[in-house]
Amino acid sequence: MTAGVDTPDGRGRTGLDRHGRDLTGNPNVVIRDVELLSSDWYVLRKTTFDFRHADGHWSRERRETYDRGDGAAVLLYDAERGTVLMTRQFRLPAYVNGHPDGMLVEAAAGLLDGETPEEAIRREAAEETGRAIGAPEPVFAVYMSPGSVTERLHCFAAPYASRGGVEGRGGNAEEGEDIEVLELSFVKALSMIGTGEIADAKTVMLLQWAALEGPFRALR
Template sequence: MNPKVRNLSTEVLSDNWYILRKVTFEWQKKNGEWQKQSREAYDRGNGATILLYNNTSKTVILTRQFRIPTYVNGNESGMLIEACAGLLDKDNPEDCIKRETEEETGYHINQVHKVFEAYMSPGSVTEILYFFVAEYTKDQKVTEGGGVTDEEDIDVLELDFSKAMKMAQNGEIKDGKTIMLLQYAQINQLIKYN
């Protein structure tokens, strides 16, 4: 444990959907002084995300769905284009992303490659997101996708990789995890152009 943190206490503010806690603690500053601070931390569990890519067709699979937080923050339609993702629940990251890939996109993927993990909003959310990539082929499409719960209403998009990159640059794709995966694919030349 960090010796610069003491007198840590938590209070549950809400457990309606996930858990929102108020965390009060003392932090030892660089000058040695102890300062009392309070922060709210939203715990929704950890998650995984994946970019499916096809080097032959030069395409990627993304999803589009309604996201209420974006809607209340100025996204007029509330629709967001994203890489497939989901919460781990009790799975390990690899099993989770394979399950989510099939549920959301309809593709059955056997091999995934973990590329990194990151805190996406560490000022207020506890979630660590595990990032994966996987190559897909047309014959791996086993269902229409779109999600499995009544609340999920997901469109599956197969986009030319260069178009997806332009969409990230011009603001049509605003989802951080998706932009990170697209940039990873570009930097590592997952899609090879002759």
């Protein structure tokens, strides 16, 4: 008996080895086996599949995939004042892979956890920044690391109401979050990409979208 396969894992899940077995959308890919490697908080699988190459020959391939669910992110902006609302929090994976202190400046984001992307992003914005937001505008949905991570990130932009005392702390304390809230001029935030002060991919993409097509395109 294996937890997550035929008995419940720590989160009550079973059948985690069946994910992806029934895919038929690509005639050049035939799934042969899915092995569950880990099902702690997220799920790690090893999938064996046959792949037909452009010259017609088939090869047997194996890939590990990390499934943490899909997520959503939102760029909070005040077009009239030329500002954006960001968070800064500790990210262990960045810290152990060369970031000086692991404190990343980011757009508000989180996992869907069974909600729609818009519901999730309203919840995350409130938890992380303490702000209710205006109508979220869908911007794009992207696979952040498609070589190994299944997550698709739904990205939005939304206005926030400006008032005194924006900066402060946010986050869900029960989940160990300790988040600093930052209000930055958009011009400053955009320049922080070049200096490396903003190195988070979703945030870089949303800021560049805002400059090219979004609320700050007139500043180009």
